[in-house]
Each structure stands twice: as C-alpha cells, then as structure tokens.
Amino acid sequence: MKFAVxxxxxxxxxxxQGKVVGQTLKNIGIxxxxxxxxxxxxxxxxxxxDSTKGEAKVREMCEKLLANQIIEDFQIKKI
Amino acid sequence: MKFAVxxxxxxxxxxxQGKVVGQTLKNIGIxxxxxxxxxxxxxxxxxxxDSTKGEAKVREMCEKLLANQIIEDFQIKKI
Known part of the structure; x- marks a missing residue:
C-alpha cells in the first residue's frame, strides 16, 4: 500500500529557499x-x-521523524 | 491560481536520502x-x-529550473 506525504x-x-527559487524564476524571465x-x-x-492501519503508521512516521511539527504541516494521501 | 508540483x-x-530515512525509521522501531x-x-x-495558460507556465518553470529532467520526473496539479 502506497502513501504520498x-x-x-x-x-x-x-x-x-522558496524566495530564492522565486527570485531566480523572475531573473530568467518567468x-x-x-x-x-x-x-x-x-x-x-x-x-x-489495512488502509486505516497504514495511514496511522505513516502518521507516526511523520510525527516521529519526517516532519518538524513546530514549523511544518504534513498531509497524507493514499495513492 | 495555485498549483502543486x-x-x-x-x-x-x-x-x-530516502535510504537513510528508511533506515532511521527502522532504527526507531517503525x-x-x-x-x-x-x-x-x-x-x-x-x-x-486561465488554467491552461497557468499550467503551461508552471511546466516551463519545471523544465527550465525546478526539475532536472535527466534524473527527475515532475507532476503538476491545480489546487
């Protein structure tokens, strides 16, 4: 079962980082x-x-490792 | 008009990078x-x-700057 986070x-x-990308896009004329x-x-x-169990597992991964919840939000989607 | 890439x-x-994350997840017991x-x-x-024009613009951004098409694929979605 695959999930996109x-x-x-x-x-x-x-x-x-986004600001730099935005500035670069302007510089190259977009x-x-x-x-x-x-x-x-x-x-x-x-x-x-089980998709419910799977999603709970992925949520645990996000909370414990992948996302820093002080400054980041995460979104989980089954694919 | 907003797009997710x-x-x-x-x-x-x-x-x-993904390998390291996967190993770390195993190490912390997931x-x-x-x-x-x-x-x-x-x-x-x-x-x-105009959503067609918008998507074309975003595609141009991906091709010119955001993605390295030799090793990367990109997906554009209107949100």
Missing part, C-alpha cells in the same frame, strides 16, 4: 508569479493491507 | 516499510486566470 512549512514561517513555497515529498510503500 | 527521482535513480523515496514539493501561486 507532503510536508510544507506553516503559513507564517519564512521560506528562504513572471506572473505571486509566490512559491518549497516543501518535501515522500512516497512511502508499506507492507500493510 | 511534486518532483520525484526517476524509478531507476538511486535515492540515498517496521512494515517496503520502501520510501524522497522528492521535492512546490506550491506555486500564479497571477493568471
């Missing part, structure tokens, strides 16, 4: 950009057939 | 893991009302 900075947390924010993405393949 | 390593490209692969995520807010 996206981890993004909370709305009020500064994203210097305009129309209001904002760009960067995050992390994980594709997790679990040996688990 | 996920950039992942192509299937046959080694992902050392098993059942077949594989985990890490990628990048971008949330892009465009000043554009």
């Amino acid at each position: 996206t981890i993004t900075l909370k709305k009020d947390v500064l994203d210097p 305009g129309n950009l209001n904002s760009i924010r960067q995050g992390k993405f994980f594709e997790i393949d679990l040996d688990e057939s | 996920t950039i992942t390593l192509k299937k046959d490209v080694l992902d050392p 098993g059942n893991l077949n594989s985990i692969r890490q990628g990048k995520f971008f949330e892009i807010d465009l000043d554009e009302s």
Whole structure:
C-alpha cells in the first residue's frame, strides 16, 4: 500500500529557499508569479493491507521523524 | 491560481536520502516499510486566470529550473 506525504512549512514561517527559487524564476524571465513555497515529498510503500492501519503508521512516521511539527504541516494521501 | 508540483527521482535513480530515512525509521522501531523515496514539493501561486495558460507556465518553470529532467520526473496539479 502506497502513501504520498507532503510536508510544507506553516503559513507564517519564512521560506528562504522558496524566495530564492522565486527570485531566480523572475531573473530568467518567468513572471506572473505571486509566490512559491518549497516543501518535501515522500512516497512511502508499506507492507500493510489495512488502509486505516497504514495511514496511522505513516502518521507516526511523520510525527516521529519526517516532519518538524513546530514549523511544518504534513498531509497524507493514499495513492 | 495555485498549483502543486511534486518532483520525484526517476524509478531507476538511486535515492540515498530516502535510504537513510528508511533506515532511521527502522532504527526507531517503525517496521512494515517496503520502501520510501524522497522528492521535492512546490506550491506555486500564479497571477493568471486561465488554467491552461497557468499550467503551461508552471511546466516551463519545471523544465527550465525546478526539475532536472535527466534524473527527475515532475507532476503538476491545480489546487
């Protein structure tokens, strides 16, 4: 069973990496950009057939290791 | 108009960062893991009302800057 996890900075947390990417996009002539924010993405393949249990496992991974919940939010999606 | 872009390593490209994360998850006692692969995520807010034009713009960003198409695939989704 596969899950996709996206981890993004909370709305009020500064994203210097995203700022640099946004500035670079402007420099190479791609305009129309209001904002760009960067995050992390994980594709997790679990040996688990129950989707509720699987999601709980992935949530545990996020809480214990993948995301820093002080500054980041995470989203789990079955794929 | 907002777009979500996920950039992942192509299937046959080694992902050392993902390997480390997978090993760490095992070390802290979270098993059942077949594989985990890490990628990048971008949330892009465009000043554009036409969704076809917007997606073309985002595709241009991916091709010119965000993704290295030799080793990476990208996926664009309107959000």
